[in-house]
Structures are given as C-alpha cells and as structure tokens.
Amino acid sequence: MRTLRRIAPALLLLFLSPLVAEFLLGDIPVTKVAFLLFFLPMYGCGAILVREIVRRTGRGWPTMLVAALAYGVLEEGIVTMSLFNPHYAGEHLLAYGLIPAIGMSPVWTIYVLSLHVVWSIGTPIAMAEAVAGDRRTTPWLGKVGVSVVAAFFVVGVVVTTASQLATEKFVAAPGQLIGAAVAFVVLIVLAVFLRPVAASRTGNAPSPWLVGVAGTAFALVFQLFDRYGQAVLPAWLTTVAQVLLWAGFLTIAAIWSARGGWDGRHVLALATGAILNYGWIGVLRVATGGVIKPLQVTPADLVGQVILVLLMLAVIAWGFRRQAAARELVAA
Incomplete structure (x- = not known):
C-alpha cells in the first residue's frame, strides 16, 4: 500500500498524458477508450520519463519544456514523420507554408511541436504534480521504476513506428531523418546544461488567477491561429505570429516565475x-x-467528451486543493 501511494502520482500522469493529447483534443472519441492502451507506452511513459529525469536531477520547468520539445521532435520527426509527410492521416498538413527545399512547413512544425510541449507533456505533468501536494518536485519512482518505464517507452516507440510505417506507407528522406535526429540530440544536450532559474529578490509573483487568464489567452490565440490563420493570413505571417506569441509568453512566464511566491498554484x-x-x-x-x-x-x-472535460477540471480542482494544503503545511 505504501508503494502504491508513493507511485500514485506517476500512475495518474501515465493516463493523463494520452487522455489530454488524443482524447481531450477530440482526435479520438471517448467511447473508443480502448485505444488508450496503445498510447500509454509512448505518451504516458514518455511524460513520466521527462518528469522523473528532470526532478531527479534537481532541474525545473525550463529543462522540462526543452525535454518535452525533444519528445515532440522524436514523435513527429522520427516516429510518425508527420513533419515531412505531405498526406499524413489523410490530411494536407504541409500545404500551408510548405518549403519544398526541405519538405516541411514551419507553420505545421511549430504548431505540432507546441502541442506536445504544452499539452502532451507539460500540462499533464503540471496536473499530476499539483495533485501530488508537497511531493510536487520530488521523484516518485525509484531506479527500478524508472528503468521499467523507460523499457515500456522504447516498446511504445517501436510499436508506434511500425504502426505508422504500415498505415501511412511513407518514409522520410534520409536527410530529413538525420536532421530530426540531430535536433533531438541537441535538445537533450541543451536540457542537460540548463539550470534552474534563480528567484528574484524584487517583486512578488502575480495572483494565480492572473496567471491563469494569461495562460488561457495565450492558448486561445495560439489555437485560433491554427484554426483560422490559413484563411486570412499568408503562411509567413502566421509563422512570424507563432514565433512572436511564443517569445512573448515565455518572456512573461520567465519574469513571473522568478519572482518570490511563485509556486505550484501558478503552474497549475x-x-x-x-x-x-x-x-x-x-x-x-x-x-x-x-x-x-x-x-x-x-x-x-x-456526451463523453463533455464528461471528459469535466473530469479534467475536477483533477485541476483537486490539484488546487492539494497545493493549498501543502502551503498551509509549510506555513505551519
């Protein structure tokens, strides 16, 4: 029972990652929840690996986000190869902004990698850590647990790659795969050398409510660019807007998170x-x-989709209560 309680946050993260990434987005209806078993090894174990490695090395969210970006490059550049497949999933994802010389669209590249950084990895980790209460930044698994998760992640990568090759009948050019592999390695090296941001001695972090409004606005504008940008903007302008939006958000988040009082409530x-x-x-x-x-x-x-949204909001509410209890414990 003690072991189960210790690893419970990791088990929550195992399911949160694929549920958010594929089901909450509406890619797969909730009634097809059996598909979850296929996604657990790569999404769920991938999120756990990112989180455990970052926390076991004493790093923070900058490292977490870079590692999440590396995960996105691995999945979209090497496993599914959606960064290079002009007809991935029967869609024409690269048509808007395609650069023929490299066979990629910067609009799609930025968009899909952002999905993994924010939603597939970052958001589920933030939710699971909030629910963990005072264990928000401590490791949840031992060496054996991490090894088991890593093994299942490798299995997930292999199985997903084989499935994609069988269904898509597409293989990226050698130069594209090499480029994706190099980008993955560079991001891993960058994550290794990143250090936690030192807290500022001036100013206090804003209210979690203000942070939540800012995060909601960023996510909304980002998604609106994807849904409606193609109809009204040239691809180069959408790309510039995506970059500026990310630059602005990361700058504000870096300033706020370095101030005193920033904690799990703000991340949640x-x-x-x-x-x-x-x-x-x-x-x-x-x-x-x-x-x-x-x-x-x-x-x-x-109906199932609405219930899933309510379930996610219930986990968030649970996380806020756990973080409030953790703050009271520290204050006492």
Whole structure:
C-alpha cells in the first residue's frame, strides 16, 4: 500500500498524458477508450520519463519544456514523420507554408511541436504534480521504476513506428531523418546544461488567477491561429505570429516565475488555460464529426467528451486543493 501511494502520482500522469493529447483534443472519441492502451507506452511513459529525469536531477520547468520539445521532435520527426509527410492521416498538413527545399512547413512544425510541449507533456505533468501536494518536485519512482518505464517507452516507440510505417506507407528522406535526429540530440544536450532559474529578490509573483487568464489567452490565440490563420493570413505571417506569441509568453512566464511566491498554484493555473482550450476544441471537433479517419462519431461521443472535460477540471480542482494544503503545511 505504501508503494502504491508513493507511485500514485506517476500512475495518474501515465493516463493523463494520452487522455489530454488524443482524447481531450477530440482526435479520438471517448467511447473508443480502448485505444488508450496503445498510447500509454509512448505518451504516458514518455511524460513520466521527462518528469522523473528532470526532478531527479534537481532541474525545473525550463529543462522540462526543452525535454518535452525533444519528445515532440522524436514523435513527429522520427516516429510518425508527420513533419515531412505531405498526406499524413489523410490530411494536407504541409500545404500551408510548405518549403519544398526541405519538405516541411514551419507553420505545421511549430504548431505540432507546441502541442506536445504544452499539452502532451507539460500540462499533464503540471496536473499530476499539483495533485501530488508537497511531493510536487520530488521523484516518485525509484531506479527500478524508472528503468521499467523507460523499457515500456522504447516498446511504445517501436510499436508506434511500425504502426505508422504500415498505415501511412511513407518514409522520410534520409536527410530529413538525420536532421530530426540531430535536433533531438541537441535538445537533450541543451536540457542537460540548463539550470534552474534563480528567484528574484524584487517583486512578488502575480495572483494565480492572473496567471491563469494569461495562460488561457495565450492558448486561445495560439489555437485560433491554427484554426483560422490559413484563411486570412499568408503562411509567413502566421509563422512570424507563432514565433512572436511564443517569445512573448515565455518572456512573461520567465519574469513571473522568478519572482518570490511563485509556486505550484501558478503552474497549475497555466495548465488550466491549456485544458480549457483543448476542451472547447475537442467538444467542437466531436460535435462536427472532426475525429481522425476512419473513426465515426455517435451521439454518445459528445456526451463523453463533455464528461471528459469535466473530469479534467475536477483533477485541476483537486490539484488546487492539494497545493493549498501543502502551503498551509509549510506555513505551519
């Protein structure tokens, strides 16, 4: 029982990552929850590995985000190769902003890698750490546990790659795969050398409510660029807007998080904004039948999607209560 209690946050993260990444977004209807078993090894174990390695080495969120970006490059550049496949999942994801010389679209590259950094990895980790209470920044697994998770992650990478090759019938050019591999290694090296941000002696962190509003606004604008930018903006302008949006958000987050009083409530507030945005997109996609092909939507799927959003909000509320209790414990 003691062991189960110790690893409980990791088990929560194991399920949160694929649920947010694929189901909350509306890619897969909730009624097809059996697909979750396919996603657990790569998404869930990948998120746990990122989190455990970062926390076991005493690093913070800058390292976490870089490691999450490395995960995104691995999945989209090497495993699924969606960064280079012009007809991935039966869509034309590279048509908007395609650069023929490299066979990539910067719009799609920035967008899909951002999905992994913010939603597939970052947000589930923030939620699970908040629920962990006073164990928010401590390791949850021992060496054996991390080794088991790493083994399942490798299995997930192999199985997902084989599945993609069988279904997509696409293999990226050698230069593209080499470039993705180099980017992955560079990001891992960068993550290794990043150090925690020292707290500032001037100023206090803003209210978690303000942080949550800022995070919600960032996620909303980012998603609106994806949904409607192509209809009204040239691809180069959308790319510039994506870069500026990220630069602005990271600058503000870096300033705020270095101030005194920044804690798990603020990180969870940012995650709340991410969940709210995925929530409305997922409900809209299911309501309009926009799930991945060839899956079909039933009336029960829309109900299930709403229930999933409410479930995610319940986890967030639980996390805020746990963080409040942790603060009271420290104050006492």
